[in-house]
Amino acid sequence: MTxxxxxxxxxxxxxxxxxxxxxxxxxxxxxxxxxxxxxLILNAVNLSFITFAYQRQQxxxxxxxxxxxxxxxxxxxxxxxxxxxxFKNRGTLNIDDMDSMKN
Amino acid sequence: xxxxxxxxxxxxAVVAAINVVVxxxxxxxxxxxVAVMGSLAVLYLLLGAEFIAAAQVIVYAGAIxxxxxxxxxxxxxxxxxxxxxxxxxxLLGVPVLVALLALLAFFTARIYPPDTEVRFGGFRGGxxxxxxxxxxxTYLLPFEITSILILIAIVGAIVLARKxxx
Amino acid sequence: MDSFIVISLIKIFVVFGxxxxxxxxxxxxxxxxxAHIQVRPGPYRVGPHGLxxxxxDVIKLITKEDLVPPYVNKPLYLAAPFxxxxxxxxxxxxxxxxxxxxxxxxxxxxxxxxxxxxxxxxLGVSSIGVYGIALAGWSSNNKYALLGGLRSSAQMISxxxxxxxxxxxPLLISNTLSLRKLVDSQYGxxxxxxxxxxFQYVSFIVFLIAAFAETNRVPFDLPEAENELVAxxxxxxxxxxxxxxxxxxxxxxxxxxxxxxLLFLGGWVAPWPAAYGSGYVPVAVFAAAGLVxxxxxxxxxxxxxxxxxPVVGVVFLIVAAVxxxxxxxxxxxxxxxxxxxxxxxxxxYIWVRGTLPRFRYDQxxxxxxxFLFPIAMLNLLATGLVIAAx
Numbered sequence: 196m197t198x199x200x201x202x203x204x205x206x207x208x209x210x211x212x213x214x215x216x217x218x219x220x221x222x223x224x225x226x227x228x229x230x231x232x233x234x235l236i237l238n239a240v241n242l243s244f245i246t247f248a249y250q251r252q253q254x255x256x257x258x259x260x261x262x263x264x265x266x267x268x269x270x271x272x273x274x275x276x277x278x279x280x281x282f283k284n285r286g287t288l289n290i291d292d293m294d295s296m297k298n
Numbered sequence: 299x300x301x302x303x304x305x306x307x308x309x310x311a312v313v314a315a316i317n318v319v320v321x322x323x324x325x326x327x328x329x330x331x332v333a334v335m336g337s338l339a340v341l342y343l344l345l346g347a348e349f350i351a352a353a354q355v356i357v358y359a360g361a362i363x364x365x366x367x368x369x370x371x372x373x374x375x376x377x378x379x380x381x382x383x384x385x386x387x388x389l390l391g392v393p394v395l396v397a398l399l400a401l402l403a404f405f406t407a408r409i410y411p412p413d414t415e416v417r418f419g420g421f422r423g424g425x426x427x428x429x430x431x432x433x434x435x436t437y438l439l440p441f442e443i444t445s446i447l448i449l450i451a452i453v454g455a456i457v458l459a460r461k462x463x464x
Numbered sequence: 465m466d467s468f469i470v471i472s473l474i475k476i477f478v479v480f481g482x483x484x485x486x487x488x489x490x491x492x493x494x495x496x497x498x499a500h501i502q503v504r505p506g507p508y509r510v511g512p513h514g515l516x517x518x519x520x521d522v523i524k525l526i527t528k529e530d531l532v533p534p535y536v537n538k539p540l541y542l543a544a545p546f547x548x549x550x551x552x553x554x555x556x557x558x559x560x561x562x563x564x565x566x567x568x569x570x571x572x573x574x575x576x577x578x579x580x581x582x583x584x585x586x587l588g589v590s591s592i593g594v595y596g597i598a599l600a601g602w603s604s605n606n607k608y609a610l611l612g613g614l615r616s617s618a619q620m621i622s623x624x625x626x627x628x629x630x631x632x633x634p635l636l637i638s639n640t641l642s643l644r645k646l647v648d649s650q651y652g653x654x655x656x657x658x659x660x661x662x663f664q665y666v667s668f669i670v671f672l673i674a675a676f677a678e679t680n681r682v683p684f685d686l687p688e689a690e691n692e693l694v695a696x697x698x699x700x701x702x703x704x705x706x707x708x709x710x711x712x713x714x715x716x717x718x719x720x721x722x723x724x725x726l727l728f729l730g731g732w733v734a735p736w737p738a739a740y741g742s743g744y745v746p747v748a749v750f751a752a753a754g755l756v757x758x759x760x761x762x763x764x765x766x767x768x769x770x771x772x773x774p775v776v777g778v779v780f781l782i783v784a785a786v787x788x789x790x791x792x793x794x795x796x797x798x799x800x801x802x803x804x805x806x807x808x809x810x811x812x813y814i815w816v817r818g819t820l821p822r823f824r825y826d827q828x829x830x831x832x833x834x835f836l837f838p839i840a841m842l843n844l845l846a847t848g849l850v851i852a853a854x
Contacts, residue, residue, distance in 0.1 A: 200301055205304075205416065206407075207406050208341075210402045211312060211402070214398065225324055227366070227370060227373075228324050235334065238338055238358070241338070242338055245345050246416075249347075249420065249421045253423070254428045255432070255436075257432075258433060258440075262444060264350075269444075271366070278373075325540075349584070352585065356587055359592065360591025361621065364598070364617065368598075368614065426581060
């Protein structure tokens with residue numbers, strides 16, 4: 196009863212999630228939502244890595260996905276700390292209001 | 299059977315991802331992102347990546363997203379206010395996005411010949427033993443570097459978020 | 465394929481039914497034990513010795529008014545107890561209760577499913593359980609609930625670290641992540657258990673302390689204590705939703721006790737092999753209990769005990785006789801040992817609740833990060849060094 200799933204479906208899903216993440220990053224103005232769109236992009240890339248690991252029957256893709264996860268964790272920790280500090284100083288999470296370096 | 303599982307969880311992932319982008323309040327986006335990560339973990343299981351699926355749930359959905367949820371709850375900044383939008387942007391935006399995605403999907407599907415197919419159990423090398431062996435032999439240097447990276451992140455987060463001492 | 469589905473469905477119903485009954489009666493056991501620690505009788509009016517008290521509680525909780533306050537965030541408010549109870553019950557699905565058995569000719573395991581990464585599954589599911597509490601606190605739109613929810617979630621994720629490190633040490637010894645193979649690696653005599661054979665005493669204690677904190681039990685129950693924080697994150701919940709949180713806490717307790725049994729105490733393996741007569745221990749235990757009950761029935765302390773104690777005594781003697789029947793022995797004996805060990809750890813949980821005062825929140829968090837986490841790491845390091853050296 197096990198059907199077969201074409202490999203390209205997984206890659207298509209990864210591409211769709213990637214585009215949704217990019218769309219979220221470009222169109223949203225709340226900085227935390229933009230950060231979450233970045234995490235969505237990283238997840239889509241992880242799916243690609245695991246799919247290619249299946250295609251080549253090697254475990255290296257899993258290792259790459261693991262390192263992506265680790266780097267995402269470190270980035271989330273530091274990024275959220277920066278967001279907390281920015282919120283303390285400016286009182287807003289809207290990225291259009293953080294333009295003090297604009298000429 | 300595998301096809302049904304894939305379709306169900308891929309649909310959940312896409313709907314939740316759309317929800318992440320569309321929702322007004324960041325906490326609804328965060329919960330939808332947890333749903334995306336959960337359904338991606340099931341898809342990893344289909345692809346034979348059992349250790350990465352467990353790591354995805356434990357680390358990504360269970361720790362990183364909890365961090366996001368904490369920060370959103372602590373900041374309590376409320377949802378985004380609706381800024382002035384032009385009618386053309388909202389009318390053209392979604393159809394153009396869908397067209398772009400369809401083009402992307404078409405070209406992605408065309409690259410791969412139809413005989414590469416995924417079956418549950420088709421790849422058995424994703425166990426914790428295999429990943430651990432590769433992690434500690436071939437990829438030992440990146441492993442040690444990421445441990446230093448995490449240390450840097452811990453120190454950075456603590457320094458950035460602490461109260462200023464007088 | 466069909467028989468697999470049918471047997472799985474039967475197992476699911478049996479495990480679910482048994483779990484729900486055990487959850488209800490675990491609460492009765494807790495109230496009785498704490499009452500006896502505090503030298504008072506505990507529930508004894510509803511039914512003989514209060515045995516129908518859980519039924520009364522269930523009826524009370526179901527028929528209470530199911531109030532949804534108007535100022536809550538409805539989707540999250542309704543989803544939070546659902547998430548809590550689902551993740552709590554999901555982790556029972558990988559716990560093995562016994563060896564491979566034959567059900568009406570079909571071979572099957574006494575386990576709902578044997579995952580290759582069973583330990584990681586339980587850890588992952590308990591990580592998702594944090595969301596139930598955090599969302600409950602947030603959606604209630606109430607400062608006490610939010611504080612309680614945030615404190616409780618921060619406590620749970622802080623203690624997940626020593627818990628995972630304490631789990632990793634016996635995994636190094638048993639060399640597997642599958643819960644069934646974990647028990648198989650501890651087969652044999654009492655000293656084959658991971659606690660004794662691998663000298664995992666420190667891991668066991670760290671695991672138990674971290675487990676107390678993960679399940680929000682005394683002495684770590686500040687976020688939900690009634691006299692501290694107006695009942696914490698479940699302030700705004702009533703009737704069945706409150707009951708869900710309650711059941712989720714007890715189910716988490718059972719899961720963690722089962723994990724401690726599997727990791728450290730050898731699961732369903734008897735302390736000495738059945739060839740040397742360990743099959744007669746349950747018979748002896750139940751027969752002794754039955755005889756004691758019958759003896760007290762002859763000289764009852766209260767008038768109604770004249771009827772209840774002999775009945776209890778006869779029931780225990782019947783159970784002892786059932787253990788003598790060789791037909792079901794290979795199902796009942798491992799189940800007896802598993803339940804005995806898990807029951808001992810649950811008794812420890814209840815004993816600690818009746819004895820210790822609770823920690824203040826900063827003491828609790830400081831204990832996790834400054835004491836328990838370094839000890840768990842040093843223990844893992846020491847275990848790894850010993851395994852590498854020998």
